[in-house]
Amino acid sequence: MIRTDVTLGLGLWSCLVPLLAGLWLVVRGAQQRNPIALSSCAAAAAWLGCVALEFWPASQSDLGRAAQSLTYDPIGTTLALALATAGLALALGLPATERTARDRGWLLMSEGALLTLYLADRYLVSPKALEALAVLAATLPLVLTLRAGPLERVRAASAVGVALSSALLISIAWVAGLDRLLWLGAFIRLAAFPLYGWMLYLAARADLGLFCLFVVSQPGLYLISHGANASMAEQPMLVGALQLGALGSALCGALLGSFESDLRRQLGALGMIMGGILGASVLHAPQVALPALLGTWFALILGVAGLALVISALEARVHSSETRRIGHLGLDAPALGVLALTFSLAVAGLPGTLGFVAGELMIEDWLATRPASAALLALCLALTGINWVRAIARMLPSVATLRLPLDLIPRERCAALLLVAPLIGFGIAPGWILAAPAPGAERADLNFRDGCCVYMCCERGLESGSHEASNLDRQCPWCLGGFLPDRLLEFGASGRGGCQRGTAAWDGDLGSGGCGGGGMPLPAEATSAEPLSAESGRECAGSNSRVLWRGHDAARRGARRNERCPDARDSARTDPYLHGLRVGSLS
Amino acid sequence: MFSDLASSLSVIAVIAAGILIGSSLVGVLSIAGPWLLMREVSEASRLRVLFYLQLAGWLASLVLAACVFESESGQRMAASIHWRPAEAVELELGVVIDGLAASLLVGITSLTGIVQHFSFRYLHRDGGNARFFFLLELFQLGMILLVSASHLVGLIAGWELVGLSSTFLIAYFQERRVPVENAMVAFVSYRLCDVGLVLGSALLVHALGSSSIADWPTLMDSARLHAFELELAGICFVVATLGKSAQLPASSWLPRAMEGPTPSSAIFYGALSIHAGVYLLIRLQPLLAVAVSARVLLLIVGGVTALYAAFVGRVEADVKSRLAHASMAQAGFMLIEIGLGLSTLAAWHLGAHACWRTWQFLRAPSALHDAHRAHPFLSHTHETEASAGRASATVRWYALRLDHFGxxxxxxxxxxxxxxxxxxxxxxxxxxxxxxxxxxxxxx
Structure with missing residues (x-):
């Protein structure tokens, strides 16, 4: 299989190059003449690998190759690309200091570890252990390079402790399959109330590039979206409470940022807002359409990286990030000022940027299911914009004492362009980002309904073909949604319902007649099922998953069609699993 | 991806609409492009380009208006671009021009052209000359999008662009602290009230299943909708209007916005920006016809703001602040008219007020000049009012008004x-x- 080989190579390339280059810079960095060039080349190599990976599946069209797409998660690939872009911009644009080589080395190692987390399922069938290791490895550089003052050892130790414990919790829970512990770890990482201070402290003291990667990666949320949200629908109360907590964290960050005058701490508050919004979205899933989540995440990664670049450029010039002390920004460094405003507005959803489209989609989606959450989200975005524009505006008047001696240098301009171009480009034509869940659509076309039914049977210990199992047919959207491929492969390993782990069914070998060796047999019709046509697939309730993935207007059209299928609508309302889907689109 | 024309639209109207939007877009790029490429462009050549672009836009708006008023298909022409960024998401951008939109487009290009021409001399050799014209073009683009958008995405984008350009023009004199702080007050008011626009739009899209503004009236008639949803959406849109049209309690930014250069005050707070909310509500008249609570809210807010602005405006010593309060009061009257269901009257009121107030704002520096020389009514009134205030027992009333009622x-x-x-x-x-x-x- 050529595709597998190429994917394997590209995945390994993207992960290993920054890791090895980072290791080299940390160990032998002092002997390097130009560590910025070396780190930029390594980051560029990783970025090219991610771009190639992102484009590669587009050429796959036949059944066997499309079935291969079941073994990886489209979210990871797209996030890896965003992360690689941010990493490249940071490696290129962060200012040169005495510790440049070592800092760049840690940055590359952290980036490599995170890329491993996102791309591990490209080259491993069961990457859980590697993913867990990557979560820890991505956190370590941040805590190792924390520059705390001599009087702050207790605070630094406790902040490091919280950061490490969340990473440890996520890793252990992920390997052991403990969903609730995973949620707890992810929740600590969100810096939700009352455990939020450590995030602001890390923002103030840590290396900005590393902190940026730490904030934007959100491994806990990624892993939840990757395969641990199957049990969410069974605990709506808990999920609701967690979602409220996540949104509370975002609001808390917005409020803290409103009265913050230090740009670093403001970045920490933005990390809280970002974590809160993404956390609520992931917990909302699969009610929220994946494109909105993915677009928001992508925009925030680039936006936060851009703001980190701006802050580091300011610090390199005036050795302060206190907005009240800096002045003449518009006169002395207009390019830096415009850049700061652009990134500030981009994270808050400036029209013409990716954040605008994604934000609109997300609010619309949330409104369909939880209107109060949508109002809070809109308020958070508005406050984020206010906080950052106010922070930049404070640096405009000429009353402050510190003046910027220099505008952006060419290297910083290039780095900024790397971030601004995709933000604006995808804002005008967001198709590529929003179409990223295409493999999910491929799954829909493959019509795995019965396989899905078997999956749910295994999950709940039911016999295939029984009355309960036939009811489960409506739950197909779970695995068509694109969130659960890994879980789909793994659940059988637990041995529930007599299922064994098996990949045969998902390797394109539909005729194997079972959900894995020795597992529950697939019904005969599943092995010969024709792919659903686009039109027939939208007509009734059984195809709600397709409606879900076709997007908003299509979903609405689907909802109107469902009015003609009252039985389907009622069953969707009463079914606790389907109720966990897009109730708004169904009713 | 592109271009699905409604049958009623003639080729000329499509070309005119394209030129209209394109001229503003090119105007923005003609200033931003050289700056990004770090190339110096002389002021004269920049202004020459802007003049011709504005002329082209103005002529295009005239042609468009002529096409609309000459058309036989119910005075509405539509051109929509199906912007489908992905299989999963369908967004739509489009232009719908009816009589109201065509008239307003002519107004926008005419008044912006006048202000632009005025600014050529007013800001000659000013340090922020290029920035001013960039923001003016951005504002014009935002207004055109806002007025002609057939779908919500375009409307919200235009709305946001108008707010942003307004904020940055208030902070035009960025080296001083007060204008920057005042710009932030305006920005905060805009952003907080914009939450209403976003939520109201999302509510309506959810309720009606369409993001097309042109389809809403028919959908509202035919659909079986929850009254609560419509009431809520109506209130959300009223909240959005409060910010943009400087109505109580979000009105305090308007007098502060006078820190910007006079031409920007004329075009934003005399002519166009302050009427954006009014225009939105005129467009949403079918919704307001159903949402009674929103109409009541409009009557209360409009009435109270008109009274407040009239009282406060009379004690303002600064001519621009006085004009700002007058604009606020007139916007309040327009909201009352919309609340009473008199949207046609509100539209006429809007047009007349925009023209008159622009002239007053542009005349303001000269009026002050004249006041010092010939004792015109502005300074005389102020003296009379002030001395009357001191002489009578209503000093506290005077102080209260001077303090904007706290x-x-x-x-x-x-x-x-x-x-x-x-x-x-x-x-x-x-x-x-x-x-x-x-x-x-x-x-x-």
Missing amino acids: LDEVVSRVLIRPARNLAELLQQLDPWSDRARRAARGTR
Whole structure:
């Protein structure tokens, strides 16, 4: 299989190059003449690998190759690309200091570890252990390079402790399959109330590039979206409470940022807002359409990286990030000022940027299911914009004492362009980002309904073909949604319902007649099922998953069609699993 | 991806609409492009390009209006671009031009052209000359999008662009602290009230299943909708209007916005920006016809704001502040008209007020000049009012008006101080914060 080989190579390339280059810079960095060039080349190599990976599946069209797409998660690939872009911009644009080589080395190692987390399922069938290791490895550089003052050892130790414990919790829970512990770890990482201070402290003291990667990666949320949200629908109360907590964290960050005058701490508050919004979205899933989540995440990664670049450029010039002390920004460094405003507005959803489209989609989606959450989200975005524009505006008047001696240098301009171009480009034509869940659509076309039914049977210990199992047919959207491929492969390993782990069914070998060796047999019709046509697939309730993935207007059209299928609508309302889907689109 | 034309649209109208939007877009790029490429462009050549682009846009708007008023298909022409960024998401951008939109487009291009021409001399050799014209073009683009958008995405984008350009023009004199702070007051008001626009739009899309503004009236008639949803959406749109049209309690930014250069005050707060909310509500008249509570809210807000602005405006010593309050009062009257269901009257009122107020604002510096020389009515009135205030027993009433009825204090007490206290509390609860440590030491 050529595709597998190429994917394997590209995945390994993207992960290993920054890791090895980072290791080299940390160990032998002092002997390097130009560590910025070396780190930029390594980051560029990783970025090219991610771009190639992102484009590669587009050429796959036949059944066997499309079935291969079941073994990886489209979210990871797209996030890896965003992360690689941010990493490249940071490696290129962060200012040169005495510790440049070592800092760049840690940055590359952290980036490599995170890329491993996102791309591990490209080259491993069961990457859980590697993913867990990557979560820890991505956190370590941040805590190792924390520059705390001599009087702050207790605070630094406790902040490091919280950061490490969340990473440890996520890793252990992920390997052991403990969903609730995973949620707890992810929740600590969100810096939700009352455990939020450590995030602001890390923002103030840590290396900005590393902190940026730490904030934007959100491994806990990624892993939840990757395969641990199957049990969410069974605990709506808990999920609701967690979602409220996540949104509370975002609001808390917005409020803290409103009265913050230090740009670093403001970045920490933005990390809280970002974590809160993404956390609520992931917990909302699969009610929220994946494109909105993915677009928001992508925009925030680039936006936060851009703001980190701006802050580091300011610090390199005036050795302060206190907005009240800096002045003449518009006169002395207009390019830096415009850049700061652009990134500030981009994270808050400036029209013409990716954040605008994604934000609109997300609010619309949330409104369909939880209107109060949508109002809070809109308020958070508005406050984020206010906080950052106010922070930049404070640096405009000429009353402050510190003046910027220099505008952006060419290297910083290039780095900024790397971030601004995709933000604006995808804002005008967001198709590529929003179409990223295409493999999910491929799954829909493959019509795995019965396989899905078997999956749910295994999950709940039911016999295939029984009355309960036939009811489960409506739950197909779970695995068509694109969130659960890994879980789909793994659940059988637990041995529930007599299922064994098996990949045969998902390797394109539909005729194997079972959900894995020795597992529950697939019904005969599943092995010969024709792919659903686009039109027939939208007509009734059984195809709600397709409606879900076709997007908003299509979903609405689907909802109107469902009015003609009252039985389907009622069953969707009463079914606790389907109720966990897009109730708004169904009713 | 592109171009699905409604049958009623003639080729000329499509070309005219394209030129209209394109001229503003090119105007923005003609200033931003050289700056991005770090190339110096002389002021004269920049202004020449802008003049011809504006002329082209103005002619295009005239042609468009002629096409609309000459068309036989119910005075509405539509051209929509199906912007489908992905299989999963269908967004739509489009232009719908009816009589109201065509008239307003002519108004926008005419008034912007006049202000632009005025600014050629007013800001000659000014340090921020290029920035001013960039923001003016951006504003014009935003207004055109806002007025002609057939779908919500375009409308919200135009709305946001108008707000942003307004904010940055208030902070035009960025080296001074007061204009920047005032710009932030305006920005905060805009952003907080824009939440209403976003939520109201999303509510309507959810309820009606379409993001096409042109389809809403028919959908509202035919669909079986929850009255509550419509009421809520109506109130959300009224909240959005409060910010953009400077109505109570979000009105305090308007007098502060006079810190910007006079031409920007004329085009934003005399002519166009302040009427954006009014235009939105005129467009949403079918919704307001159903949402009774929103109409009642409009009557109350419009009435109270008109009274407030009339009282306060009479004691203002600064001519631009006085004009700002007059604009506020007129916008309040327009809201009352919309609340009463007289949207046609509101549209006429809007057009007449925009023209008249632009002239007054552009005339303001000369009026002051004349006042010093020939004692015109502005300074005379002020003297009379002030001396009357001092002489009579209504000094406190005068002071109250001079203090804007304590509106800023009320907003500060109700909104800003509680938020600040909460933020400080959160910071004190944060064991990693220096401030918390200092506070702890202080208490000991």
